[in-house]
Amino acid sequence: MDEPAPADRIAETTARYWGRTDLVRIVLDALQAAGKDLDRLDVDDLAATDQFHGGGRPATVRLAELAGFASRSGPDAPGTGLQVLDVGGGLGGPARTLAARYGCTVTVIDLTASYVEAAQELTARVGYDERVTHLVGDAVDLPFEDDSFDVVWTQNSGMNIADKATLYRGFHRVLRPGGILAFQEPLAGPAGDPHYPLMWADRPELSFLWRDHALRALVAGVGFEEQVWELVSEAAAIATAPAPPPHAVQRLIMGDERLAAIAAANRRNLAEDRIATVHAVFRKPAPGAA
Ligand SMILES: C[S@@+](CC[C@H](N)C(=O)[O-])C[C@H]1O[C@@H](n2cnc3c(N)ncnc32)[C@H](O)[C@@H]1O
Numbered sequence: 001m002d003e004p005a006p007a008d009r010i011a012e013t014t015a016r017y018w019g020r021t022d023l024v025r026i027v028l029d030a031l032q033a034a035g036k037d038l039d040r041l042d043v044d045d046l047a048a049t050d051q052f053h054g055g056g057r058p059a060t061v062r063l064a065e066l067a068g069f070a071s072r073s074g075p076d077a078p079g080t081g082l083q084v085l086d087v088g089g090g091l092g093g094p095a096r097t098l099a100a101r102y103g104c105t106v107t108v109i110d111l112t113a114s115y116v117e118a119a120q121e122l123t124a125r126v127g128y129d130e131r132v133t134h135l136v137g138d139a140v141d142l143p144f145e146d147d148s149f150d151v152v153w154t155q156n157s158g159m160n161i162a163d164k165a166t167l168y169r170g171f172h173r174v175l176r177p178g179g180i181l182a183f184q185e186p187l188a189g190p191a192g193d194p195h196y197p198l199m200w201a202d203r204p205e206l207s208f209l210w211r212d213h214a215l216r217a218l219v220a221g222v223g224f225e226e227q228v229w230e231l232v233s234e235a236a237a238i239a240t241a242p243a244p245p246p247h248a249v250q251r252l253i254m255g256d257e258r259l260a261a262i263a264a265a266n267r268r269n270l271a272e273d274r275i276a277t278v279h280a281v282f283r284k285p286a287p288g289a290a
Contacts, residue, residue, distance in 0.1 A: 005205065007140060007162065007163055007166075010160075010161075010162055010205075010206070011111055011140075013205070013206060014111060014112075014160045014206060015111045015112045015113070017160075017200075017202070017206055018111075018112040018115065018253070019113065019114045020114050020252075021114065023114040023115070023118045023252075024117055024118050026252055027049060027091070027118050027121075027122070028121075030049065030246060030247035030252055031045065031046070031049060031247055033246065033247065034048075034245065034246065034247040038125070041122075041125045042126055043096045043097065043100040043128070045126075046093060046096070046122055046126065048244070048247055048248045048249070049093075049248065049249050049252070050090075050091040050092055050093030050096065050119075050249060051093035051094065051097075051249070052090045052091060052156065052249045052250070052253070053094075053155040053156035053184060054156065054184075054186075054277055055184075055232070055234065055277075057093065059155070059184060059232075059279075060093070060098075060155065061097070061101070062279065063153075063155070063183075063184055063279050064097075064098065064101070064102060064182070066182070066228045066279055066281050067151065067153075067180050067182040067228075067281045068180070068281075069082075069098070069101075069102040069104075070102070080102075080103035080104075081103060081104075082102070082103070082104045082150045082151055083104070083105050083107075083149050083150045083151070084104045084105065084106045084107070084149060084150065084151040084152075084153050085106075085107050085108075085109070085142075085144065085148075085149040085151070085152050086106055086108040086109070086153045086154065087109055087139045087142075087152060087153070087154040087157060087171070088109070088110055088111070088139055088154055088156070088157020088158070089106075089109065089110050089134070089154075090110055090112075090115050090157075091115055091118050091119050091122060092108055092120075092122055092123055092132060092134060093249075094153065094155050095108045095119075095123075095132045096122070096123060096126060096132055099128050099131045099132050100128065104131075104151070105131050105132075106132045106133070106153075107135065107144075108133065108134045108135065109135045109137040109139065109142065109143075110134070110135075110136065110137070110157075111136070111137070111138055112136075116134045116135065119134040120134045139154075139157060139158075139161055139167055139170070140163050140166045140167050141170075142171075142173075142174050144174045145174070146173050146174065147173075147174070147175065147176040147177065148174050148176070149174055149175055149176065149179060150175075150176060150179050150180070151175075151179060151180045151181075152171045152174065152175050152180075152181045153181075153182050153183070154171075154182075154183045154184075155183065155184040155185075156184060156185065156199075156200070158183070158185045158208075159185065159186045159198075159200050159201075159208060159209055160200055160206060160208065161208060162208045164208070164210065164215070164218055165218060168181075168218060168219050168222045168224070169222045171222075172222050172223050172224060175284045176284070177284055177285065177287055178284065178285075178286035179283070179284050180227075180282070180283055180284075181219070181224060181280075181281070181283075182280070182281050183278075183279075183280050184232075184277065184278070184280075185215070185277065185278055186198075186200075186276070187209055187210060187211060187212050187215065187231075187275070187276040188209035188210060188274070188275070188276075189269070189272075189273040189274045189275050189276050190211070190273055191272050192274060193274065194209070194265070194269045194274045194275050195265040195268050195269055195274065196265060197258065197261055197265055198265065198266070198269075198275075199250070199254070199262050212229075212231065212276065212278060215278070216229055216280075219280070219282055220282075223284065223285070224282035224283065225282060225283045225284075225285055226282055227281040227282060227283055228279065228280060229278060229280050230278065230279045230280070231276050231278055232276075232277045232278065232279055233270075233276075234270060234277055244259075250262075
């Protein structure tokens, strides 16, 4: 059997898979063509273009509600001031949503430099650059002190990461005691290997999906207490979803031809139970907590 690829080679190949040259221009041109005023953008204008995961912005809001975030209604409202780390945060849609709706301060780390550059541009244009910071970095080597965040957040990035034990141990390390881990992740379904291309991988060497019981056990095993574990069915939503608009992130990154192949494989994967998605919330226990 072949040796698994070393982590830094996976990271390099993953960043190459996602990366796009001239992405800032591509994104701004698409927003302008969609009728957005580039000098007066707000967070809502970006929703089709910056939420790069199944379910779009409603999935981000759903996960935030599962994690107990309350919409901000004043400076002392719950959620205001939470320090969040968004791992694999892409173009920054989830991070800006957490900042705008729930008053969080968000640090975003992502492997793909062109996404970080585009994310910074979008964050500055909507006026959130004091509350949302974007960094290039690897999720399995988090450059942060122990206990430094109230929340670790991640949507659709772990499926590119082979070393899940290191990933979740890192999440645990950087969370303060009592802090929350909230994630949306694609999972392996019971029916066997997925059909390709997937959104995150055009071949098996880039995709690392675990079955739900295995991932659940791993996260508990590194010291988290489970609060929520909900499998989300995307099949019904996809069957009735309108075609993504021209400024949708999936179209900008993948192109229409490749996206059609991804969508066809995705429908088969869902219908045949080869892929699932989880929304999960865990807590890092505080010392002495019952
Ligand atoms: C489908 S996008 C999701 C982006 C964002 N979380 C969202 O939901 O809009 C997957 C992201 O995971 C990032 N990623 C994959 N492997 C990573 C790693 N080892 N460390 C940091 N980011 C990673 C990719 O660069 C990409 O931006």
